[in-house]
Amino acid sequence: MVSLNIDVTRQVTMADVETTMIDLLAYDDGVMAQAARHHLGSGGGRARAILALQSAHALKLPFETTRAISAACELLHNASLVHDDLQDGDTVRRGEEAVWKKFGSNTAICLGDLMVSAAYAAIASAPVDRMSEMIARMHKRVSDVIGGQHADLENDCTTIAEYNEVARMKSGPLLGLPVELCLMAANFSDHVSAAMAASDAIAIAYQTTDDISDVERDIEVGGLNFLMVVEGDMTSRTLAARLHAAEYSRAAIEIAKTLPYGSGHGLIALAEKFGPLLAIGEAA
């Protein structure tokens, strides 16, 4: 009986999340399974799974619910990476060949589709009362992120407000979703909009920080970049980007602090990566 107790109460690990993802994708030993293993096996920070694990732990969600939310969000994110790489023509992902480059465009399209489907299969395995509501939320955030990816591809931002809108839609939805779903599963739906606001602000801070290192490539390919929507020489544009990131990072932290039982802790840790300390440290 002791072993049963240990099994039931143990925390979800990243290995559990990886196993859940692969089980939902690699139903045979064909090319699709190989492509799934190649993509997921190449690593990645699993930031969305980590956010889910942290929020779920804070809210004391059951094992299966935690695993389901973590795997669902990470599958959606990886679906977007597989399709984005194809759309953007990026040949390398995490030091390995991108799926479309190694297995062809057709396999990349099929694998992304399979990952979106698997994400919903993952969330449906959660023993929760609010399944309909949680799935509706997932679709809303998928719609948002697809709108963001599309706006990014059609990039024609000329103002900071337009830039913020695209940056927010590009990364905010899938950074917020893990926390939002945990809050819903724990009956804290009233706090979902705060989690969304915090993740939107993180998305803007993240994108702006990223733009500083990507500026040369973005100029070349006409990609979305904060430095292209402000004026001045490159030094002052870079400084403006750091200040912009710091401002949104601070806002995200303040909002995430309001989430119940420390369920915004993961968002705060993420926001701190793009925050004032970094801005000062790197500018020094």
Added chain:
Amino acid sequence: MVSLNIDVTRQVTMADVETTMIDLLAYDDGVMAQAARHHLGSGGGRARAILALQSAHALKLPFETTRAISAACELLHNASLVHDDLQDGDTVRRGEEAVWKKFGSNTAICLGDLMVSAAYAAIASAPVDRMSEMIARMHKRVSDVIGGQHADLENDCTTIAEYNEVARMKSGPLLGLPVELCLMAANFSDHVSAAMAASDAIAIAYQTTDDISDVERDIEVGGLNFLMVVEGDMTSRTLAARLHAAEYSRAAIEIAKTLPYGSGHGLIALAEKFGPLLAIGEAA
């Protein structure tokens, strides 16, 4: 009170299904919404929605459940069409430009993704006890159809058995799914495997029939075609195809007859289109 009764008990119409699909896709007036309206507005037989409506009616499923299953299956099918057209390089769909041709590859990839996601949002709106089980089934059938599309693209069939396997996987999953989900919602899960067997047989009959008219194009592009896996002159290959279709059509009808309360009626009507009468009539 009379008007309330009428509203609650009225049957789901195809217009209800269309509205549900568009509502889940066109959340703003951007390019994605335009692309969704373009694709869905170009028509299509809505065979999967019709199958769902017929089975749901036979099984006396509630309005919301019927609408949810119909919209979910039709969204999955249309997602596959949008992505297949891109993968196959087909420029025309239902007499209109294919989405990728009119709006670009990036929009086509995004729209297909959005449609897969919307399909799960649709099914999640059904007031059923077996939501987890039904979503797991959806993912299984999506996995099957993606495997089929992939096998079709990699076409290297040399035997009738290999051909049947690819044909079955290509169309069977999404033809069977509407009936399978209705059976599950009505607590007839025991009959799901029979619905699957019937739809697999219809898929083979359908694909074989289709191959007769598509043979020239398939030879040109190296596509899957029954006539290419049998021997003899074109007249005897065509006859072999008709007999093959008729055989699987008959099998589908026999299996579909076993489904409870006439819930296989839609499958039977579909199978009859590729059946013995057609084979004799056209061969005459």
